[in-house]
């Protein structure tokens with residue numbers, strides 16, 4: 274019997290961010306491995322015209338939850354959705370709901386965050402710092418609480434090269450920032466933001482670092498642990514390989530490359546691509562929840578959920594495998610044939626952007642205009658290039674994350690727990706994982722049918738022919754223009770023609786001799 278699964282049985286568990294990528298996989302694994310847990314409270318807000326109930330219904334009826342229903346048929350009864358907006362005071366939770374949460378919760382998983390790199394400082398602080406503080410305050414009023422797990426990011430200290438499993442202080446106290454945001458107006462906040470974030474690459478990583486500091490300062494006598502995942506990718510094994518559901522991180526770029534929009538990326542090929550499958554992060558998170566509740570470490574432990582020092586893969590290897598998978602399982606209706614170049618050189622990157630990205634977009638938009646349609650490619654290309662430039666920081670550097678706590682925990686697990694809650698990425702086969710990842714992007718994000726693969730391959734062949742035709746025509750036009758204007762070009766042309774003629778004559782003569 275798994276000790277971890279047994280620990281969660283009969284428990285009332287509160288999850289924030291349960292509608293997000295990580296939160297869904299966490300909820301799924303909990304319900305599948307501990308179907309007799311008491312209840313999972315999830316703090317949800319209505320979104321995109323959907324009520325709370327509609328959102329939960331959609332999640333629980335998705336493919337991700339198919340396996341759960343086999344072991345936990347009453348899965349709908351196990352989930353209790355509570356209306357909450359984490360950017361509001363007291364999370365806008367009703368008094369009755371708050372009372373229930375305070376009196377019943379045994380375990381908290383705090384996953385909610387704004388993960389946008391370009392969010393406003395005010396909103397990012399509200400979500401990633403103030404809401405964390407508020408949740409800790411709530412936690413301190415929960416008599417039955419056994420453990421509080423805070424999900425941070427391995428990049429919260431990405432201004433350092435070597436990162437230990439400790440909480441690093443930020444130059445400005447989170448409390449001071451929270452207080453000043455109360456009276457400063459938005460324009461001033463945006464003006465001071467770059468000065469505040471200093472050598473952090475964006476507001477997201479900076480506010481996640483502040484969030485960790487808040488956890489340390491407000492921990493009181495709570496039993497807390499922090500998980501720091503690196504770049505969270507599609508599922509590796511559970512509940513099935515390749516599941517993914519949003520365009521964050523590598524996902525959007527894989528789509529852009531597979532559809533032939535993105536053909537070059539400013540990346541350092543040898544830099545470590547520190548991807549970590551989402552199910553690995555979830556397994557570690559659940560194991561940490563159990564360990565922290567049962568062993569009650571004296572201080573707040575930080576666990577790195579990274580792959581680089583266990584089983585490193587670099588961007589070159591990853592890119593090559595992504596491209597190889599596009600050959601086997603192409604995406605439908607590609608704009609151009611998938612091809613990608615990683616370059617770390619600024620000039621080359623500018624060149625590729627002009628020639629491989631902007632020029633084809635402009636030509637295609639001209640074609641759309643001429644055929645009476647609305648141009649859209651330049652706008653889309655600008656969006657992709659903006660996204661790629663926001664991710665550049667992370668694909669041009671390598672970090673070293675120490676993993677003492679993660680390794681210690683691995684050795685504390687029973688063989689059964691090591692199997693059921695496997696977070697040992699040494700066993701991960703990158704080539705297989707990336708192939709499943711790309712397949713998952715096609716199936717679950719793009720919702721493309723596998724039956725369309727032959728047609729997609731045909732489409733790519735047509736694009737290749739168009740490409741050859743275009744290049745030949747371009748070459749002939751340029752050459753014709755050159756010959757018309759330059760004596761030098763004419764000389765070269767006559768030299769080539771006479772050389773070919775002589776070669777052919779010699780070849781003919783020697784073949785006649787043999788006969």
Ligand SMILES: CCCCCCCCCCCCCCCCCCCCCCCCCC(=O)SCCNC(=O)CCNC(=O)[C@H](O)C(C)(C)COP(=O)(O)OP(=O)(O)OC[C@H]1O[C@@H](n2cnc3c(N)ncnc32)[C@H](O)[C@@H]1OP(=O)(O)O
Pocket residue numbers: 388389390391426427428503504505520521522523524525526527529530589591592593595596612613614615656657659660663664667668
């Ligand atoms: C020789 C060999 C060579 C071989 C070469 C082979 C090459 C093969 C190539 C293959 C590539 C394989 C390797 C890839 C490298 C991956 C690097 C990953 C690094 C990740 C680091 C993460 C570290 C930290 C991890 C963490 O700790 S946290 C998680 C990370 N957090 C994020 O990733 C949020 C980012 N995002 C935003 O920050 C905002 O999204 C924002 C972008 C500002 C837009 O913002 P905005 O312009 O306002 O646009 P939106 O309104 O958001 O969206 C407007 C429209 O664009 C869509 N769209 C939103 N996003 C994205 C996105 N990404 N990608 C695409 N589309 C997106 C959205 O669907 C909407 O479409 P629509 O609905 O209009 O149709």
Ligand SMILES: NC(=O)C1=CN([C@@H]2O[C@H](COP(=O)(O)OP(=O)(O)OC[C@H]3O[C@@H](n4cnc5c(N)ncnc54)[C@H](OP(=O)(O)O)[C@@H]3O)[C@@H](O)[C@H]2O)C=CC1
Pocket residue numbers: 289290291292293294295296316317318319320357358359360383384385386387388400424425426427481501502503504505506519521522
């Ligand atoms: N994805 C990654 O690569 C990495 C993620 N992380 C961390 O993991 C955690 C989860 O990330 P991930 O699942 O990818 O992110 P998502 O963006 O997929 O999910 C974010 C979750 O937070 C919720 N949320 C955001 N704002 C509010 C609000 N005002 N009120 C209530 N809920 C809110 C979202 O709800 P809604 O659905 O309503 O928007 C959603 O459930 C985060 O803490 C992130 O920092 C760390 C490293 C890497």
